[in-house]
Amino acid sequence: MLDLNANPTTSYNAELKIWSGAREQSFYNEDLTIGQIIFKQLQSEPQRIFQISHSENTRLTRSQMLHNGAKVSVYLEAQGYHKETDIVGLVARNSTHLAALAYGCLFNGTPFHAINPNLEEHTMRSLFGITKPRMICCDAQDYEKLRKIATALGTKILIIHGRMAGVLSIQELLNATIPEDYRPAQFQRGIDRIMAILCSSGTTGTPKAVTISNSRQIFESHSYLSANDIQYAPSTLDWLTGLITLVTAGVYGxxxxxxxxxxxxxxxxxxxxxxxxxxxxxxxxxxxxLANCPGINAKQLCSMRHLLFAGGHTLVATLHKMQSYMRGEGILRNAYGMTELGACISYNSSVHTKPKSVGLLVPNVRMRVVNPSSETVGPNEHGELYCHNGHHWSGYYGNCLATAEIKDKEGWFHTGDLGYFDEDNYLHIVERKKDMLKYLGMMYYPHEIEEIIAQMPQVAEVCVFGIWNETEGDAAAASVVPRPGSQLHPAQVVQFVAELISVSHKQLNGGAQIVHQLAKSANGKVNRQAVKAAYLIAAGKTEITDS
Known part of the structure; x- marks a missing residue:
């Protein structure tokens, strides 16, 4: 079992120039779905509390969750949900019965397509237009937004949280009875069956429908969890961390x-x-x-044994400050993952000594670094990161072209991230490939300037982006969130960068703005394009582009 109190091991093959996590054998038969595994696990210690809703003040035991999930599964089976293409659409927040709905889908082998409730209606319409769910499950507050989409698809709506007169509610499903001989659906090679469909982050374009299989990697890299742990993630089920939390809670109790x-x-x-x-x-x-919250103290976080974070670049100064509130080293951990792989790729429990790294590879993952000349390179050489986990992936649902672009014929995922491995086999993410900028013929990465600005004691968050014109290229500009109670002016930020960075192409040639908050995508990532758009509007500028 993986011990998160020590980093995983990563080895390097100098001949092939490939880094590999440890080789580990799964304990589970490959015919089992994750739904079958969770169904079995929930039968132990049935009276133990399984779920607490802090906002709704509800508690469910393992037995209650097991039975609620089974009732949803029985309903789906009765409605003829048998094929992998019989999909349930899901647009919901983390309410009391969301897990039962999701587990019911897993028990029945029915993929659910989860979409964030905060997405615009046209994006939801586009995504559900790809998967064409037979039923859309949502909260009552989103019913009107989903009603038009459901009508266009000719599908029904089920309400998970709240009530709508004349609309099917999950409470009606939970009032049903379960046959005494009920068992989850069985399949040959259940491990390869689509378990869920999530959305790509959407920070670099329209989100795609990403299939997630029943691969054990989604939970086996967290096998240190036990029934004594209390898990929390703010993510809804459309985000990989939300799905990981749902699955690991079921598997490890x-x-x-x-x-x-x-x-x-x-x-x-x-x-x-x-x-x-x-x-x-x-x-x-x-x-x-959190690090810049005025009232934070170490006592509030004393129960924390594993504080993972993922989904973006974090400034070194922020990590050092957050580490000061932890009761020991190795609790604060940077995780690197990819929705398409359906699991973590690496994690770093040495944030205190290697704050710029995303750590060592988890078991059964291999990586290569490929330079712009398509050559595989060795330690401390930069390039695009290719990843291989050896598991089946059904691709982007309904998009063979995009699938072929991200995963090659040898099974390597082209992550779109630029990075390198250091001499200790620790992985470093330099930047998203699409975020690399060029000014006056010189390349630079936004995070290089963000790290400098973050050294200002008045700064809480910063996002740097490029404002393009055809004569100079991408002029760096910054949106900066000050710490509570501090006074900060744009000219101070520009001057600070000028004093600490000597090269002209990394100056804030596009200027700086002070803002109250940075625009973020639905999953909490800073949306660089949205921050940039707000900057241009506030400055009354228009980026000169080739139309």
């Missing part, structure tokens, strides 16, 4: 803590104190918010 409230530092810290959270996975931006 942890207490699943949920809340319908949007993440805020004060809310999170209050839950840590009241519920004794021991494991949490947050967005990188949440760590910045």
């Amino acid at each position: 942890t207490v699943r803590l949920i809340s319908m409230e949007v993440f805020s530092p004060t809310h999170f810290l209050a839950m840590c104190e009241q519920q004794s959270i021991s494991w949490a996975v947050l967005a990188a931006s949440h760590i910045a918010m």
Whole structure:
């Protein structure tokens, strides 16, 4: 079993120039789906608390969750949900019965396509237009937004949280009875069957429908979890960390803590104190918010044993500050993952000594670094990261072209991330390939300038982007969120960068703005394009582009 109190091992083959995580054998038969595994696990210690909703003040035992999930599964089976293309659409927050709906789908082998409730209607319409779900499950507050989409698809709606007169509610499903001989659906090679469909991050374009298989990697890299852990993630099920939390809670029998409230530092810290959270996975931006929260103290986080964060670049100064509130080293961990792989690729429990790294590879993952000349390179050489996990992937649903672009014939995923491995086999992410900028013929990465600005004591968060014109290229500009109570002016930021960076192409040639917050995508990532768009509007500028 993987011990998160020590980093995983990563080896390097100098001849092939390939880095590999440890080789580990799964304990589970490949014919089993994750739904079957969870169904079996929930039968043990049936009276133990399985889920607590902090915002709704509800508690469910393992037995209640097992029976609720089975009732959903029985309903789906009765409605003829048998094929992998019989999909359930899901647009919901983390309410009491969301897990039962999701587990019911897993028990029946029915993929659910999860979409964030905060997405625009036209994006939801486009995504559901790809998967064409037979039923869309949503909260009552989103019913009107989904009603038109459901009508166009000729499908029904089921309400998960709240009530709508004349509309099917999950409560009606939970009032049904379960046959005494009920068992989850069985399949040959259940491991390869589509378990869920999530959305790509959408930070670099329209989100795609990403299939997630029943691969064990989604939970086996977290096998250190036990029934004594209390897990929390603010993510909804459309985000990989939300799905990982749902699955690991079922497999390892942890207490699943949920809340319908949007993440805020004060809310999170209050839950840590009241519920004794021991494991949490947050967005990188949440760590910045926490580290700069005026009321934070180490006592509030004393129950935390594993605080993972992922989904973006985190400034070194922020990590050092957050580490000061941890009761020991190795608790704060940077995780690197990819929705398309359906699991973590690496994690770093040595944030205190290697704050710029995303750590060592998890078991059964291999990586290569490929330079612009398509050559595989060795340690401390930069290039695009290719990843291979040896598991089946059904690709982007309904998009063979995009699937072929990201995964080659040899099974390597082209991550689109630029990075390198250091001499200790630690992985470093330099930047998203698409985020690389060029000014006056010189290349630079936004995070290089962000790291400098973050050294200013008045700065809480920063996002750097390029403002393009055809004569100079991408002029760096910055949107900066000041720490509470501090005074900061754009000219100070520009001057600070000028004093610490000597080269002209990394100056803030596009200027700086002070803002109250940075635009973020639905999963908590800083949306660089949206921040840039807000900057241009506020400055009354228009980026000169080739139309």
